[in-house]
Amino acid sequence: MSEETYDIVILGGGNAGYACALRATGLGMSVAMVEEDKVGGTCLHRGCIPTKALLRAAEVADTVHESLDWGIASSFTGIDMAKVLEFQSGVVNKMYKGLQHLVKAHKVELVNGRGRLTGPDTVTVGERVLHGKNVVLASGSFTKSLGMNLGNRILGSEHALFLDHVPSSVVILGGGVIGVEFASVWKSFGAEVTIIEALPHLVPNEDEDVSKGLEKAFKSRGINFLTGTRFANAQEDESGVTVNTEDGQQFRADYLLVAIGRGPNTADMGYEEQGIPMDRGFVLANERLHTGVGNIFAVGDIVPGLQLAHRAMMQGIFVAEEIAGLNPRVVDNDNVPRVTFCEPEIASVGLTEAKAKEVYGAENIVSAKSNMLGNAKSQMLKAAGFVKLVQVKDGPIVGFHALGQRIGEQIGEGQLIVNWEADAEDLAYLTHTHPTQNEMIGEAAMALAGKPLHG
Incomplete structure (x- = not known):
């Protein structure tokens, strides 16, 4: 097995990982970044960017529908999902090419493959052993599924993003950020949408005035939602899915979108074996994002708190500067800005x-x-x-x-x-x-x- 040594080895090439890599090389450090899929991670390829492209298309659809309100006569002939997905992939591909260029220009050693923490200063990827004077864990997150098989009539967000048609009806499990954004898109595209949320309000982490205001707006848009309602089970067949709630209600739709949040992607990564403190899969780091083990730091969605791309990026930058001895300022989780891009x-x-x-x-x-x-x-x-x-x-x-x-x-x-x-x-x-x-x-x-x- 080949062995190589770097100032920093980063396990994960999503927002947290690549931001750390770019800042660290800018500070003169040598960096190896391990990524099993594509650099850019969930946000660029299966999350923020493709979702916001769909939301932009939805905004255009709404504008055409309502153009006469501004005195502009127009005709709406439907949604061409092939063209929408072409627009979506165009945005993603342009951003991906730019990111690839940045990583290469910064001389980051991009190691493709599934990495595993195998020592307090070691990440192993196939036959390669990468030694880091510092190691940064940035392995990201995955869609929670409640044990359901996703991909057919029951979808996760990564499946819903690339549907090649507009469903006639959808039930969305979860009224948080992901749920209300997809509800907004599908309603604009012409689908019948019902959200099921267990907590008393939609977007329950927001100020109550915001939650109530969104609920009022969704009612006026014809988006159906049930709050304080717990999901029981779902059964799918060739033509759709039947969704049952604990209070005995039943809903039938083309699809069920499971939008109950994301879990930390830390299973079978070697973290526990190296003594990394964990809680329900999350890595417990201190306010300076150090794990308490060797020179190992953790950033992004695997650290408890807001699972946001820009928070992950700032944490990546923070850790690069921390390793460089710049003593960067800690950003409190409450003071990270948040935007939900529904309408x-x-x-x-x-x-x-x-x-x-x-x-x-x-x-x-x-x-x-x-x-x-x-x-x-x-x-x-x-x-x-x-x-x-x-x-x-x-x-x-x-x-x-x-x-x-x-x-x-x-x-x-x-x-x-x-x-x-x-x-x-x-x-x-x-x-x-x-x-x-x-x-x-x-x-x-x-x-x-x-x-x-x-x-």
């Missing part, structure tokens, strides 16, 4: 109002909302929704929550507000351009500062 979009960062009251005491929390009904740009878009800011009295804004068409584009300022601990007076002083949806942030801040412009 209407959700953008949030920081604490929900309920969580803020739990942390600081209900008597110490105030909030304000700016509604799209009073925003000119939103009216041009025929958008409904709001921006909500949550603040500690006489202290910083600790939560930014927004719902509405294209509102994800406002997350940048939301992230700065929360992470830089701005207060309402700081924000109300800034000029927000008219006419833009961005104005709603300024108006919510003015309301918090005691000088509301409207109302």
Whole structure:
């Protein structure tokens, strides 16, 4: 067996892994990155990017359907899924080629194959033994299935992404990010959609005002959903699937999409054998992402917390800088920005109002909302929704929550507000351009500062 030594050996070439590799080589370190499939991982090939391409196609479909609302006469003749998938693959392939070029230009040693941690400084890939002065575990995540076989009438997101036709009806198990995004796409494409969610609200991790606002919007779009309803079982046959809930309800649809989240991809990777601390498959690392074993770090979806591509990337960059001795700043999990790209979009960062009251005491929390009904740009878009800011009295804004068409584009300022601990007076002083949806942030801040412009 051949043996090679590097400054860093990275096990996984998804967002966390390749971000770590690129930053580390930029800092002058030698890097080997092991990837069983394609560099870019789930996000690029079976997750974020192909999903958002479908959502863009869905947005266009909605615009054509509703064009007369803007005085534009058009005819809608249907969804050409072959062309939609061609558009989708075009975006993915362009991003993939760019990433391959970056990895090569940075002189990252890309090792194709299934790697396994075989020592505190060793990853074995077939006949190759890679020694790392530091090892970074970045093996990603997989679709949870509740023990059901996925791929025929019961789908995971990776199957749903590449359906070559629009189903007439779909039941979606799970009303979180993945579930509501696919519900939005399929409804725009003309399918009948029903979401089954066990918790009291859709997108249950969001601020309750956002959850309720999304539920109202989905009702107006004709998207069916049941909350507080637990799944019992499903049976598939050649023509579709029958879904049963614990309260005795039964649903029949062409497909069932299982969208209950993702689990850490750590099984049979050698982690436990090397003493890596684990909990339900997740790797337990400290706030600086060190596992407590040798010079082994863990990043991305295998570390408890938000399973988001940009969080994974920032963790990869963080670890590269940590290894280089740059002492990078820790980013708190609550302060990672989040966008759900359904229609209407959700953008949030920081604490929900309920969580803020739990942390600081209900008597110490105030909030304000700016509604799209009073925003000119939103009216041009025929958008409904709001921006909500949550603040500690006489202290910083600790939560930014927004719902509405294209509102994800406002997350940048939301992230700065929360992470830089701005207060309402700081924000109300800034000029927000008219006419833009961005104005709603300024108006919510003015309301918090005691000088509301409207109302």
